[in-house]
Amino acid sequence: MNIDKNIKTLIVKKPLKLDCGKTIKDFPIAYETYGSLNKKKDNAILVFHALTGDQFVTGLNPITKKDGWWSYAVGPGKAIDTNKYFVICSNVIGGCMGSYGPSHKDPDNNKVFGINFPVITINDIVNAQYNLLEYFGIDKLFSIAGGSMGGMQVLQFISNFPEKSKTVIPIATTSNHSAQNIALNELGRQAITADRDWKDGNYSSSNTSPGKGLAVARMAAHITYLSKKGLQEKFGRKLQEREDLKFGFDADFQIESYLRYQGSVFVDRFDANSYLYITRAMDYFDLTKQFKGNLSDAFKNTKAKFFIISFTSDWLYPTQENKDIVIALNSIGADVGFVEIKSDKGHDSFLLDVPDFLNALKNFLDKSYIEN
Amino acid sequence: MKNEFKVIADLIEKDKKVLDVGCADGTLMKYLKDNKNINIRGLEISKDKVQECIAKGLTVIEGNAEKDLKQFPDKSFDYVVLSQTLQAFLNPELVLNELLRVGKKAIVTIPNFGFWKVRFHLLFKGTMPITKALPDEWYSTPNLHMCTIKDFVYFVKSRDIKIFKSLALNNLNSSLINENNLGIKNLFADLGIFLIEK
Numbered sequence: 001m002n003i004d005k006n007i008k009t010l011i012v013k014k015p016l017k018l019d020c021g022k023t024i025k026d027f028p029i030a031y032e033t034y035g036s037l038n039k040k041k042d043n044a045i046l047v048f049h050a051l052t053g054d055q056f057v058t059g060l061n062p063i064t065k066k067d068g069w070w071s072y073a074v075g076p077g078k079a080i081d082t083n084k085y086f087v088i089c090s091n092v093i094g095g096c097m098g099s100y101g102p103s104h105k106d107p108d109n110n111k112v113f114g115i116n117f118p119v120i121t122i123n124d125i126v127n128a129q130y131n132l133l134e135y136f137g138i139d140k141l142f143s144i145a146g147g148s149m150g151g152m153q154v155l156q157f158i159s160n161f162p163e164k165s166k167t168v169i170p171i172a173t174t175s176n177h178s179a180q181n182i183a184l185n186e187l188g189r190q191a192i193t194a195d196r197d198w199k200d201g202n203y204s205s206s207n208t209s210p211g212k213g214l215a216v217a218r219m220a221a222h223i224t225y226l227s228k229k230g231l232q233e234k235f236g237r238k239l240q241e242r243e244d245l246k247f248g249f250d251a252d253f254q255i256e257s258y259l260r261y262q263g264s265v266f267v268d269r270f271d272a273n274s275y276l277y278i279t280r281a282m283d284y285f286d287l288t289k290q291f292k293g294n295l296s297d298a299f300k301n302t303k304a305k306f307f308i309i310s311f312t313s314d315w316l317y318p319t320q321e322n323k324d325i326v327i328a329l330n331s332i333g334a335d336v337g338f339v340e341i342k343s344d345k346g347h348d349s350f351l352l353d354v355p356d357f358l359n360a361l362k363n364f365l366d367k368s369y370i371e372n
Numbered sequence: 373m374k375n376e377f378k379v380i381a382d383l384i385e386k387d388k389k390v391l392d393v394g395c396a397d398g399t400l401m402k403y404l405k406d407n408k409n410i411n412i413r414g415l416e417i418s419k420d421k422v423q424e425c426i427a428k429g430l431t432v433i434e435g436n437a438e439k440d441l442k443q444f445p446d447k448s449f450d451y452v453v454l455s456q457t458l459q460a461f462l463n464p465e466l467v468l469n470e471l472l473r474v475g476k477k478a479i480v481t482i483p484n485f486g487f488w489k490v491r492f493h494l495l496f497k498g499t500m501p502i503t504k505a506l507p508d509e510w511y512s513t514p515n516l517h518m519c520t521i522k523d524f525v526y527f528v529k530s531r532d533i534k535i536f537k538s539l540a541l542n543n544l545n546s547s548l549i550n551e552n553n554l555g556i557k558n559l560f561a562d563l564g565i566f567l568i569e570k
Contacts, residue, residue, distance in 0.1 A: 330433070335431055336431070337431045339419070339423070339426065339434045340434055360423060367428070
């Protein structure tokens with residue numbers, strides 16, 4: 001469990017019944033805020049992080065000492081302008097940056113949960129986060145935004161709380177996790193659980209961690225965040241600090257070295273069991289099924305203004321899956337805009353410096369706020 | 373704003389719900405939103421134009437009229453506007469049917485191939501006509517199915533589509549088209565504007 005003075009937490013006293021049937025109470029939600037809430041409390045934006053993100057959206061992440069995951073989009077004068085808006089983000093439950101998760105202790109037996117932590121869903125995650133609105137006394141958010149798994153939370157949030165946000169921005173996401181995406185997540189989970197140091201999830205008691213498995217999971221996932229073209233342009237067949245092939249299994253190619261590096265820095269900041277839990281929550285996400293096969297019904301009670309964004313080179317959450325959400329909204333006459341941004345940077349485009357994306361996001365928010 | 377848009381805007385009452393198909397940079401949408409309190413949506417194929425619309429605060433969906441109109445329910449808009457693009461579709465009849473399904477009424481404008489300048493150009497120069505409404509060379513034009521005002525009137529009548537109002541536009545002047553003056557208007561208008569319903 002992370003105990004750090006840099007982590008703000010809200011202890012949720014109210015019991016929360018989870019989809020798995022279990023109930024949790026007195027649990028922490030770690031959060032961070034940027035900008036300031038105005039007197040009318042009408043300038044708040046709730047941002048949802050993706051699989052490996054956390055509450056530290058922008059600026060320096062005080063734990064990892066790296067830039068926040070959405071530093072390109074959020075900050076003073078940026079697309080989500082913290083001079084104007086009050087940005088709130090919390091670590092998902094099941095996570096490892098201070099919110100209730102598998103590295104916490106089970107109050108019943110005072111042992112670290114490990115895989116005895118209840119399996120959580122996207123629905124549970126947003127229901128837990130809803131407590132932040134009450135905590136800040138915000139009756140209605142100006143916007144909710146997030147990419148990838150953050151986008152799933154956006155969709156689930158507005159479905160659960162249809163009157164709680166004026167605008168809704170799901171980015172590079174889906175209304176239900178595809179077989180391909182479940183398969184890719186399973187690959188990551190298998191890499192973790194195959195690591196001897198995973199010890200059925202009880203690695204904390206032996207002071208080890210399945211670093212190798214988690215690194216492989218991250219490496220595999222990282223490939224899916226990029227596009228073939230992006231990889232080819234950045235790395236091609238360039239060799240890593242050597243003139244020629246070495247006829248061995250060291251990292252001959254730059255791409256190998258890059259992936260190994262990505263894997264190794266990830267294990268320093270992420271908990272393997274959290275990776276299992278959060279990928280599971282993504283796999284279980286099927287908003288269409290929650291509404292008996294009619295996705296439109298998920299949004300029938302909201303008057304919010306939607307803006308959906310996808311990226312041309314994103315093969316993980318391709319344009320068509322984003323467009324399916326647009327179609328569901330149009331079929332009930334909802335207020336929905338949609339743009340597909342041209343980018344070679346793959347699924348990761350929403351996290352990167354992609355000017356067309358950042359401009360669209362900024363324009364949508366700022367114009368909607370004026371009309372507010 | 374071009375005169376065509378003023379004529380279109382005059383056909384639409386205040387406070388209505390309107391879909392602008394092929395809304396380009398959103399000029400007409402913005403005018404309708406600001407001046408007539410129209411609940412306006414746009415469909416546009418060009419990414420750059422979609423960005424311009426977003427910068428104007430307009431709700432636009434990036435998409436293709438031939439594929440993406442089907443997601444809108446029947447009669448979900450009071451008016452659907454299609455400005456000077458019918459002739460550019462692979463299947464204009466299909467698009468026209470979709471406009472009339474989605475909208476209670478549709479406003480369709482067409483560049484008139486019967487306009488005297490077009491006829492003169494072909495007759496005397498012997499090359500494909502280039503006019504203000506038809507600015508592209510034959511090899512780069514997006515237009516696939518050019519028609520005249522007369523063609524369009526005959527076509528909609530043959531499909532049992534009701535014409536509420538037909539207007540001929542020549543530079544800044546718009547005038548009503550009726551059965552008696554159809555031949556003359558077909559010669560002197562460079563643009564036809566039709567308010568139709570099915």
